[in-house]
Amino acid sequence: MPNRTVFFVSDGTGITAETFGNAILAQFETPMRRVRLPFLDSVDKAHQAVRQINHTAEIEGKRPLVFTTVVNEEVLAVFKTHCQGRMMDMFDTFVQPIEEELGIKSNHRVGRFSDVTRSKEYHDRIEAINFSLAHDDGQSNTDLESSDVILVGVSRSGKTPTSLYLAMQHGLKASNYPLIPEDFERRKLPPALLPHRKKIFGLTIAPERLSEIRNERRPNSRYASLQNCRMEVAEAEAMMRREGIRWLSTTTKSIEEIATTILQELRPERLEY
């Protein structure tokens, strides 16, 4: 039973308000109900949102937490005047100190995504997604030289979600290649990858976890058996060591953590922009 409601309020998508609020709320054990209220870009919508928040306050007998990234001043005024929630205003809090530091005024622009669709950065993200889709699971050997990163690892070690995340969030053309029994028998990387060794990053995983994951797909198969998973993981790690490939274990890491680690290792310049 959640003992408090939290609202994420924005005149854009609310993604920033939500990220911001959730990072802070991760510091508290108490269960909460979370509600995102996006696109509040008019006074009318602001009043409607405030009614919803105040209604929740009455019903629950506790004032909700309200994380906001509202930029529109008229919308914000409605909240400041009428909202009974406990407001945590990211912009109000930080924009003014930065204005002082930089000696310039802010422009009160809504949303970091406005008009991005025609930017080169956005275009590159979309291109990277298409590239990574076409180069998922070793589907294509063509155009590997334009890959930014080539992930390798045994089946179900986390290559596909990581590739797509790198493409979607960082605009990286990420291909991925499974390491399969034939590769282990040959004791060599898939031949198509050899010219691109510097871009290769390996993913490994604890055999016990791999077996669990594979068992969801193909219960009681040889493919999913702990014995087979142990063998494949040992072979894959031996190969990566032999070939001098950097690698990490995905066992307890989220996609976000895996992606950030890969960027740090392989494309540190992507952490600067």
Place this chain on the structure above:
Amino acid sequence: MPNRTVFFVSDGTGITAETFGNAILAQFETPMRRVRLPFLDSVDKAHQAVRQINHTAEIEGKRPLVFTTVVNEEVLAVFKTHCQGRMMDMFDTFVQPIEEELGIKSNHRVGRFSDVTRSKEYHDRIEAINFSLAHDDGQSNTDLESSDVILVGVSRSGKTPTSLYLAMQHGLKASNYPLIPEDFERRKLPPALLPHRKKIFGLTIAPERLSEIRNERRPNSRYASLQNCRMEVAEAEAMMRREGIRWLSTTTKSIEEIATTILQELRPERLEY
């Protein structure tokens, strides 16, 4: 020429610090160099990062902005004592007021992603990514009943990136189906979709923009010609109107905005959790 350097500093991935900082910096026109410094989880690494920041301050003759979400108190102490940047500390600023509001202490836990890999939410995200990959571009009619959302639209209207984003960020099983000339001739939705009409959401796009996008792929083709794009878009919009399908134009919307709009329309409960 950037006139200020900004650091995003974290003992986790730094994604929250970066989102938080960039949302605020979007309010300023001035060009800045941005550097993410992730995984600062020891006093040693903190000192190294502080040296880098202070070095930048000296070279540029201006103190850098430093957005932090550092939770580890020893790491934070290094920054507070030695860092010459202008610190913007998200946690310091907001955690204490929330402790007061809730009447409980925070737990100083690092990162919202810690140990998430075994959570149901994380598991569902990975499953959703695999589902959406398997159901991209009408590849599979099987298991459509477990789709949360089915996107339809002409080729290159934005279905694939939106599906993958819905899966990755919201754990939604999103399929997508192209609307093609055969569908327009039959004046009917693809037959496999008919039982799932309530889950369908349409994407459309301005013919001029579509023609630009298609021309990058297949320059000077009939497929990319403005005339053909006009015809396809008109047919697709007419079909969506006829079939009572909700839709939006992706022309100037980012993936994030499209996804949030779809959630609001089709799965508003996904904005509450």
